[in-house]
Amino acid sequence: MLRKNECITLFSDLQEISPEEESEAADYFEAEFEKERLEFLSGQLPCDRPSAVWAAKVLYHSAQLHMIRTDTEKKIKNLIPAFTGVRNVSSLLSADLSLRFLPQVLVALSTTDPDDPLVKILEDILTEFHYSAVGYDLDLQRVNWEEELKDRTYRKLYLERIVQEKDGKLAEIPLINSLLKAEFGMHKDAFWKELK
Template structure:
């Protein structure tokens, strides 16, 4: 299954399959994948609060390739730690609100990928790579019990991202992500009078 088909199955059915061979993606694959991601974005923004950030093709494509490679490397662990960086390139651009949301179209599956890698040793370089990426992209990694090391300010500066992030924090009850006044205030406002039902332990944040 090539990259375009992989992303199409991932976003539509939540299923993944990859080819065994590690080879570069073709320009046609990347173009087809971008079209799929942009269509997915247009559908996904209907569920976003307020005005969602714009589509960032570079961020979306980077995350699609990253997720595909992670699955490939997880299914066939015959690549040494020194070679991982050749197939898992770090995000090369400045992180913007558009970049965060567009990358999240695929990075939101990071918790599932970490579960997929549970057959590997906890100190396996690939597991560590997934965890590090999750920490660098906090919008996509609530509920993973990992600290947020990425730029939270970019999330809190976007009303749409902030509300969506707060909703994810509530859904996963990730109390450790309530680490800024803006996030705490948004979570509190979202819970309203239903905190005792939606998140009974939330009152412990300020204690």
């Protein structure tokens, strides 16, 4: 529902996710990944099913925790586990199928309670998966951008998302700025007039 209609069903109690539901979700995300892969023209990137399911659980539980906080403090680490997979282009793009919606949940959580410990946990996740957070203000000073953007497909997608979100803070990073200007060429003003 979230990917198709941009809405999510929240329950009055935290729901356990069964292995069958995880398997169905993995099948769904693999199909969605294949659809998106057609847009980024790379037959070499497989869907990382575990990363896609992990990200979906993070998103789902984060939205639930916005509404339900009774006796959840001790459960947060189980509900929002750290990423344990291998961070590569496949895992980043697979996780993005869900994590791209996480900044909206973060805004809702921090509006309700800026000191909510869940906000820090989710921001740490998005700092690791910052492609999904383009447009959301994060501290990315530690990112080695040359290493991060060495994959041609990922670099292209990252630059497109920066332009789509008009993320001026990321566009000011010298390497990204030069990459954007090289992509735009003499048509820079047509794509992003405000870009310096």
